[in-house]
Amino acid sequence: MISLAELQHRIDAGDLSTEAALAQSLEAINAKDKAIGAFVCHADHLRATNAGPLRGIAVGIKDIMDTAEFPTEMGSPIYRGYRSRGDAAVVMMLKQAGATIAGKTTTTAFASVDPTPTLNPHNHGHTPGGSSSGSAAAVAAGMIPLALGTQTGGSVIRPASFCGVAAIKPSYRLLPTVGVKCYSWTLDTVGLFAAGVDDVARALSAMTGRPELLLPSDIPTPRIGVVTQDFAGAPDTSGAEALQIATRAAEKAGASVRTLKLPEIVADAWSAQAVVQEFEAHRALAWEYREHHDAMAPLLRAKLDETRDTTPAAYDAAVATAHRARQALETVFDDVDVLLALSAPGAAPQGLASTGDARYNRLWTLMGVPCVNVPAVVAEGNLPVGVQLIARYGADAGALAAARFVEQALGR
Amino acid sequence: MISLAELQHRIDAGDLSTEAALAQSLEAINAKDKAIGAFVCHADHLRATNAGPLRGIAVGIKDIMDTAEFPTEMGSPIYRGYRSRGDAAVVMMLKQAGATIAGKTTTTAFASVDPTPTLNPHNHGHTPGGSSSGSAAAVAAGMIPLALGTQTGGSVIRPASFCGVAAIKPSYRLLPTVGVKCYSWTLDTVGLFAAGVDDVARALSAMTGRPELLLPSDIPTPRIGVVTQDFAGAPDTSGAEALQIATRAAEKAGASVRTLKLPEIVADAWSAQAVVQEFEAHRALAWEYREHHDAMAPLLRAKLDETRDTTPAAYDAAVATAHRARQALETVFDDVDVLLALSAPGAAPQGLASTGDARYNRLWTLMGVPCVNVPAVVAEGNLPVGVQLIARYGADAGALAAARFVEQALGR
Numbered sequence: 038m039i040s041l042a043e044l045q046h047r048i049d050a051g052d053l054s055t056e057a058a059l060a061q062s063l064e065a066i067n068a069k070d071k072a073i074g075a076f077v078c079h080a081d082h083l084r085a086t087n088a089g090p091l092r093g094i095a096v097g098i099k100d101i102m103d104t105a106e107f108p109t110e111m112g113s114p115i116y117r118g119y120r121s122r123g124d125a126a127v128v129m130m131l132k133q134a135g136a137t138i139a140g141k142t143t144t145t146a147f148a149s150v151d152p153t154p155t156l157n158p159h160n161h162g163h164t165p166g167g168s169s170s171g172s173a174a175a176v177a178a179g180m181i182p183l184a185l186g187t188q189t190g191g192s193v194i195r196p197a198s199f200c201g202v203a204a205i206k207p208s209y210r211l212l213p214t215v216g217v218k219c220y221s222w223t224l225d226t227v228g229l230f231a232a233g234v235d236d237v238a239r240a241l242s243a244m245t246g247r248p249e250l251l252l253p254s255d256i257p258t259p260r261i262g263v264v265t266q267d268f269a270g271a272p273d274t275s276g277a278e279a280l281q282i283a284t285r286a287a288e289k290a291g292a293s294v295r296t297l298k299l300p301e302i303v304a305d306a307w308s309a310q311a312v313v314q315e316f317e318a319h320r321a322l323a324w325e326y327r328e329h330h331d332a333m334a335p336l337l338r339a340k341l342d343e344t345r346d347t348t349p350a351a352y353d354a355a356v357a358t359a360h361r362a363r364q365a366l367e368t369v370f371d372d373v374d375v376l377l378a379l380s381a382p383g384a385a386p387q388g389l390a391s392t393g394d395a396r397y398n399r400l401w402t403l404m405g406v407p408c409v410n411v412p413a414v415v416a417e418g419n420l421p422v423g424v425q426l427i428a429r430y431g432a433d434a435g436a437l438a439a440a441r442f443v444e445q446a447l448g449r
Numbered sequence: 450m451i452s453l454a455e456l457q458h459r460i461d462a463g464d465l466s467t468e469a470a471l472a473q474s475l476e477a478i479n480a481k482d483k484a485i486g487a488f489v490c491h492a493d494h495l496r497a498t499n500a501g502p503l504r505g506i507a508v509g510i511k512d513i514m515d516t517a518e519f520p521t522e523m524g525s526p527i528y529r530g531y532r533s534r535g536d537a538a539v540v541m542m543l544k545q546a547g548a549t550i551a552g553k554t555t556t557t558a559f560a561s562v563d564p565t566p567t568l569n570p571h572n573h574g575h576t577p578g579g580s581s582s583g584s585a586a587a588v589a590a591g592m593i594p595l596a597l598g599t600q601t602g603g604s605v606i607r608p609a610s611f612c613g614v615a616a617i618k619p620s621y622r623l624l625p626t627v628g629v630k631c632y633s634w635t636l637d638t639v640g641l642f643a644a645g646v647d648d649v650a651r652a653l654s655a656m657t658g659r660p661e662l663l664l665p666s667d668i669p670t671p672r673i674g675v676v677t678q679d680f681a682g683a684p685d686t687s688g689a690e691a692l693q694i695a696t697r698a699a700e701k702a703g704a705s706v707r708t709l710k711l712p713e714i715v716a717d718a719w720s721a722q723a724v725v726q727e728f729e730a731h732r733a734l735a736w737e738y739r740e741h742h743d744a745m746a747p748l749l750r751a752k753l754d755e756t757r758d759t760t761p762a763a764y765d766a767a768v769a770t771a772h773r774a775r776q777a778l779e780t781v782f783d784d785v786d787v788l789l790a791l792s793a794p795g796a797a798p799q800g801l802a803s804t805g806d807a808r809y810n811r812l813w814t815l816m817g818v819p820c821v822n823v824p825a826v827v828a829e830g831n832l833p834v835g836v837q838l839i840a841r842y843g844a845d846a847g848a849l850a851a852a853r854f855v856e857q858a859l860g861r
Contacts, residue, residue: 105736119534122527129735215631215733222625247761321627323541324517349659 038202039065039182041094041236048093055085055093059137062095065180066139074155075165075175078107079140089135090243096131097175097184100141101148102227103216104128107138111218112146112153112168115329125216127185127227127244134243139181142171145392146334147322148187148220152389159201160418163385166196167392169230173200176230183240184230189220189314191381191398193228194425197410198380199393201421203237203440204230207433209405211245221317223356224310224402234409234441241433250434252441259439261287262297262373268304269396273383275416280379283413283424283443287377290446297369297376303400306362309355310399315344316352359403363430366404370429375439377424380410384420401425407433409440413447450614451477451594453506453648460505467497467505471549474507477592478551486567487577487587490519491552501547502655508543509587509596512553513560514639515628516540519550523630524558524565524580527741537628539597539639539656546655551593554583557804558746559734560599560632564801571613571831575797578608579804581642585612588642595652596642601632601726603793603810605640606837609822610792611805613833615649615852616642619845621817623657633729635768636722636814646821646853653845662846664853671851673699674709674785680716681808685795687828692791695825695836695855699789702858709781709788715812718774721767722811727756728764771815775842778816782841787851789836792822796832813837819845821852825859 039062047053063083070076077100086092098104101111103121110116128138143153148168155170157163158178165174169186173196176184186193188206197204205228212227219225231237235252242250263284265272272280288294319326319341325333326341333341369376379397386393401408407430410423426443428436451474459465475495482488489512498504510516513523515533522528540550555565557580567582569575570590577586581598585608588596598605600618609616617640624639631637641656643649647664654662675696677684684692700706731738731753737745738753745753781788791809798805813820819842822835838855840848 105740116534122531123736123740126732126735129739130732133735133739210634213631213634213729213732215634216736219625219627222622222627245761317625320538320542320625323538323545324535324628327541327545328517328535349657 038176038179038232040232041182041239044093044182045090045239058093059083059085059095062139062181069178069180072156073158073174073178075142075171075178075180077110077141077143077171083137083139085137086135089133091131091240092135094136094183095139095181096136097139097142097172097181098128099169099172099186100144101187101218102128102185104138104141107141109141112144113334115325115332121216123216126213130244142175142184144168145170146337147218148189148192149334149337149340150392151334151336152392154389157199157385160420163387163418163420164199164389164392166199166385168192169196170392172230173197173202176202176232182231182236186228186230187217188226188228188398188402189224190402191395194398194408194410195381195393195395197230198421198423199385201412202230202232203234204228204410205237205241205437206402206408207241208407208431211433219321221314221321223313223317226402234411234437234444237409238437250437252438256438256442256445258291259374259442261292261294261375261377261439262369263294263377264297264299266378266397266400268307272379275414275422276379276381276383279413279422279424283377283447286446287443290442290449292442297373299369300365302358302365303362305358306403307400309358310403312347312351312355313359313403315340316347319345363404366406367429374428374435376427378427380423380425384416384418384422401427406430407436409436411440411444411447450588450591450644452644453594453651456505456594457502457651470505471495471497471507474551474593481590481592484568485570485586485590487554487583487590487592489522489553489555489583495549495551497549498547501545503543503652504547506548506595507551507593508548509551509554509584509593510540511581511584511598512556513599513630514540514597516550516553519553521553524556525746527737527744533628535628538625542656554587554596556580557582558749559630560601560604561746561749561752562804563746563748564804566801569611569797571833575799575830575832576611576801576804578611578797580604581608582804584642585609585614588614588644594643594648598640598642599629600638600640600810600814601636602814603807606810606820606822607793607805607807609642610833610835611797613824614642614644615646616640616822617649617653617849618814618820619653620819620843623845631733633726633733635725635729638814646823646849646856649821650849662849664850668850668854668857670703671786671854673704673706673787673789674781675706675789676709676711678790678809678812680719684791687826687834688791688793688795691825691834691836695789695859698858699855702854702861704854709785711781712777714770714777715774717770718815719812721770722815724759724763724767725771725815727752728759731757775816778818779841786840786847788839790839792835792837796828796830796834813839818842819848821848823852823856823859
């Protein structure tokens with residue numbers, strides 16, 4: 038993989054020109070993407086900027102985000118050739134930090150569940166996960182040092198886990214969703230993929246102009262609460278192993294680790310997430326669903342068909358549950374700095390029929406709290422499995438630092 | 450003005466065809482809009498639907514909302530001829546309720562403060578207010594029974610007050626902003642304009658599929674707290690008179706009325722609103738501001754130039770203040786059902802150099818609470834002045850019922 042931090046060091050030291058850094062990415066895309074299919078389209082030439090912390094950094098943008106220079110096709114024939122007027126806010130944040138947009142990465146249709154043709158770089162017989170399939174795969178394959186995705190259920194953390202890359206789903210609205218195709222306004226969250234936790238932190242700090250998001254030189258030893266989310270069902274063997282190994286590594290590195298049971302209302306919120314998601318999707322995608330029903334991706338269409346009778350009262354109840362659960366979750370963080378949890382049930386499933394299961398992610402998206410994926414083990418078939426560090430709402434720096442702690446602990 | 454409720458009654462009774470109802474609006478637009486300038490564009494022919502509570506209702510859509518059948522020009526040359534792919538969520542909600550889109554109404558550039566050429570129907574020498582200038586004026590001039598606008602500072606309630614129409618800025622995200630050009634994601638709120646409170650309630654209920662938003666046949670007598678928002682400065686004579694007359698009318702009609710002082714933190718939130726608004730605008734409009742600086746409307750550009758150095762820390766502090774103020778405001782509603790406040794400092798200012806002042810609206814937009822404008826008096830120059838009824842977050846039905854109570858009290 039291409040380390041963003043290393044590129045920054047070499048560019049700062051004058052050992053690497055920004056043009057050469059970008060050319061390296063473009064070469065990698067040209068060499069590797071035919072086999073992986075991570076990009077919908079990319080530039081033939083990448084133009085460097087001379088200023089900003091992300092100068093020389095080539096970024097892949099999930100194809101539900103507006104870009105003036107590339108079509109934005111939403112993974113759907115309904116948007117074939119669609120050109121937005123202007124760039125999404127997060128794309129402009131990247132540009133203002135000096136980054137160069139390499140191209141658009143594959144997305145399941147409207148960031149839902151119908152798979153893209155993208156392959157998992159670690160094992161071509163497996164899904165890279167979704168919905169941010171191309172962004173996770175492009176970073177994992179070493180094509181680009183940074184990519185943007187979005188998570189509504191589990192679309193950042195799950196593909197990061199399947200592809201063995203670091204990723205953050207930041208606190209709700211730390212990154213704006215302006216110019217990003219909406220599926221659910223309560224849930225949609227822009228996230229970042231990069232080689233390691235330090236790379237992710239550098240990118241998020243640069244985009245937001247928040248130096249406090251950079252990792253401290255001394256990573257503090259976190260108090261960790263391990264949560265298994267039993268209400269979401271049992272994990273696969275590889276998932277259980279990843280959580281166990283990460284837990285032991287953190288303990289061995291000196292962290293205080295305890296198992297936590299989440300308050301009952303938080304488990305209720307897990308069930309409420311799907312109600313919020315699909316009720317809002319019916320409104321956000323009303324034009325597509327009503328005017329282009331036949332052209333909708335089949336799994337998404339079936340999901341919308343199934344949920345079309347959800348009442349405002351059911352939605353209101355789900356929103357109220359989420360509100361109470363957020364308050365209850367706040368108190369959990371009085372005793373621990375972060376939670377350690379599964380990023381996915383296990384390694385990437387075989388084949389491309391499914392992008393995997395978001396059941397260990399849904400709750401955290403609804404809670405709006407920062408989640409950082411760290412690759413923990415490599416399972417059978419050369420398939421990575423990650424764990425996620427979860428912090429209090431707004432404590433993105435804490436989530437990143439704890440993730441770095443676990444990443445280092447696992448590397449020992 | 451055209452009453453939506455009356456159209457519904459006549460259509461339901463078979464006394465009026467939906468085609469005839471729409472033709473009446475189109476005729477009125479053709480007869481009146483040359484003088485007023487409320488529409489950017491409108492259909493030459495309006496096609497009726499046969500089902501839905503809003504069948505036969507012609508609606509004006511603020512020109513920052515996506516419409517597949519009309520350009521969406523954002524009040525700015527930067528979007529000249531721009532065609533969205535698809536309809537905004539609220540446009541689809543109207544269509545699914547049977548309404549017919551009449552056309553696009555004028556908006557200040559990106560719903561900011563640079564005036565449109567629209568005139569106040571009550572006095573052509575005065576502004577109709579903004580930023581939803583065309584929507585307020587089109588309803589006030591009797592061209593259409595319903596129009597959509599948005600409020601980020603005071604862009605629904607203020608023009609409603611200046612134009613003498615009823616309007617609601619509902620609870621935050623009761624109406625989705627998907628497909629509506631963003632200025633500030635924390636503040637932008639879609640609202641409705643119609644002839645009277647009952648008309649507004651019927652439209653909001655139909656769009657959302659929430660029968661509980663319809664007015665009850667017996668309007669309950671509300672407990673009213675009058676707030677003057679002294680932290681926002683003193684009103685004009687006409688504003689003070691409107692509040693006084695509305696207060697007296699409500700009292701005379703049997704309401705319990707008392708003067709309330711808002712908690713200190715709520716006054717702080719009033720100052721915080723501008724910080725939230727402009728910080729987010731710099732991100733939401735980054736592409737326009739950076740790539741089309743010279744083509745930006747001058748007052749908006751100057752405002753963005755002035756505020757470009759607002760730090761994330763200042764923004765975070767403003768957001769935290771808003772959060773605490775929302776909690777404090779909740780407790781105010783333990784003792785009263787609604788607040789009664791000024792909708793604007795007074796009658797519409799003379800000329801078209803300014804769309805007026807949002808200082809009595811900013812706080813409520815940031816609080817996310819429902820506000821309903823009711824015309825209260827007619828000041829010198831035939832200019833209407835309104836007051837607003839404000840309820841607890843989520844109590845839109847209560848805000849509408851109290852507004853109807855005051856509307857009836859004033860009509861006696």
